[in-house]
Amino acid sequence: MHRNRGSWGFQPEDTLIEDSGEFPSSLELNGQKTELLAGCAMDVPGLSHRNEDVTSESWRKHRKHVFVLSDAGKPIYSRYGNEEALSSTMGVMMALVSFVQAGGNTIQSIFSDEHTVVFLQQGPLVFVSVSTTHQSEQQLRGELLHVYHQIVSMLTQASIKRIFEHRKNYDLRRLLFGSERVLDSLLDVMDFDPSFMLSAVQCLPLPSSSRDILSNILQKSITPNLVFSFLIAQNRLVSIVQEKTVAEDTRLKPSDLHLLLNLIRASSAFQAGEIWMPICLPLFNHDCYFYAYVANLDPPECTICLVLLSTDKEAFYAMAECKRKIEQAFMSQNALECVANSQMYCVEDVGVNNLRHFLYKPSNVMEHHRQLPQFTCPEMAVPYKSQEERIRLLDLYRNMHNRIHSTSRPLKLIYHSADGETLLAWVTGKFEMYACFTSLVTKKSAISELTKLLRWIKKEEDRLFICHLPKYSTTSQSGRVSTDRGRSDRANASDAGFMSLL
Incomplete structure (x- = not known):
């Protein structure tokens, strides 16, 4: 039985086991422990480059490299090649950052005839892009910011800050182990998806009457502490409904949806059935977790996906019941047929x-x-x-x-x-x-x-386009319901099961 809190509020993130860097290896799904194996839901270009020889000419010829390291010089991620093999290269990058900081300045970029090198520092993390493309410094820095936000979506900004305050030389790869495919996928999709450049989301073309039917079903299938309901098909947004009090305090940014879509696209775990996991939406609230219920509605094709975001970490069964009602309504009205048959226009x-x-x-x-x-x-x-x-x-x-x-x-x-x-x-x-x-x-x-x-x-x-944004209320309280980014009850360490999904 789940408590109706009468209003929804975030759970502050305090779930990482900082001393060991370990995560639980399984999630409790439907009362059973289900192992979620690593895998990839799509052929993500570049995964074969994970162990590429960093001294080879082919490594040097990649159009864009991205490196992530800590401000202590610890390697965290490299788009191509192994981080350990690139430790000396990242050490040089950190030396440049430190040298400029010693003079009271911040290094922004370096330009040569063929390369543009862009730096971005976010707290204890340093991001570097080395590009042979004609992208501007601002565009490259924007891509690095997306990489940072993807990391925050998995760990939260508060956790990252707390970890490095506690131990400056901490190896963050211990917490991000297995998530490389998510970052690889993000960098790949940014190369050919204009969503990131335009800071906008693309909707699946659909007759407005059909979209309204889908939205009405989502709008009626609610439960306490449910904040957002998304229907996604072919990696595009079909419908979104939200708790009506959300708009009073903040709004959902396209970047957060891009990160969520990339996470679903990059991991085969989301094809395993019903998934319940913590996820941070950095531009909505960078220090706290939502709890995401993700389910595919058309197995085995897995092209139509339902995502329910809650602020209650104990709401899995409530979300599963919402999904059951949504599926029944979709079936009774044959509502998903129009989605399955929808095609992009040429x-x-x-x-x-x-x-x-x-x-x-x-x-x-x-x-x-x-x-x-x-x-x-x-x-x-x-x-x-x-x-x-x-x-x-x-x-x-x-x-x-x-x-x-x-x-x-x-x-x-x-x-x-x-x-x-x-x-x-x-x-x-x-x-x-x-x-x-x-x-x-x-x-x-x-x-x-x-x-x-x-x-x-x-x-x-x-x-x-989605021309109307349906809303619902999960509380009977009158007046404004706060989206307090507060620091109420601390979550248990067992909630930090994100990496076990990957």
Whole structure:
């Protein structure tokens, strides 16, 4: 039996076993101890590079390296190669950081003819990106910040700080062991997913009537201390409902959803059935855990996923009951069929001449759009089918994004003619758009075609975006319910079972 607290509040994170660095090796699921084996739910590029020879030419030729180390110089993570083999390299990086700090400054970046080296220090952790791409310093630092947030999502910022205050030379790999695939996956997906560049989430195109049915079912299937309910399909957001008091104090950021989606995508444990685990959403509250119930609704395909976030660490059975009610309602209304049959649209569906691809991020889709920025884009088509070409196109978009959002000289419109395509970036008070045309399109023609594209998007708006954010109440208390990031009851050490999932 679970207590109804009448309001929801966070559990402060104090769950790490700092002296031993150990985690429980199993979780209590449905009253039985179920071992969760390491694995990967998808072919994550780069996992084969874990033991790559760091003296080889192939290691040096990677387009982007990412290193994580402690401010004591202890290696924590390397995108390519073994951290131990790179300990001397990371030692040099830390020496640079310390040398500049000794002069009362903070090292930001180093530029050479072929490489850009960007540094980011967050508390006791130092992040370094060594890139041969044309990304700006700001964009590379943003990617490092995502890596930091992914680590925080597993350990919380409070725990990281406390560990290194207690023991400055602590080897954080002991707590992150097995999570390398999560960080690898994050870095891979950032290369070809525009969600991170736009700071927005992509929704699965769905008729508004079908989306409303799904949202209404989630809205009615609630339990005390349930804060968010997500339905995810094909790694895209289908529906989200939330406790109505959330908006009064804070809001869910796209970055937190990106981290959650990456965690689900990178681990095969989430295909094992019902999973109950602590997870921190760093931009929502970087010091406390939510407790996530994750279940696939269409085994064995595992393309439709239900995620319920609670603030009660004892709420597994309550969440499982919510899932049962949701499944029953979905079955009785045949609601998941529309999700299973939904397809991403292609650029030919738009009917705009010479258009190859586009990214569109509105500013006013719904009343609370700032809570959940969204974007839409068609499936990649020829000539951007290969991963290499997809990355190349996104690099072009990144260059346009950097120029149009320049802090020194922001722009409203950019027309750029590249070797194989023509690009146009356009930012107004209502939208932000990046479009790719064939190479011979003139500026005047491109703007004219974009006007047609805007009409098509307006017509399809209800299908492409979540235009209404359903809410519910799990408490009968009147007035404002606090989302106090407080320091109430400390959680038990046995709750820190995150790494056993990986």
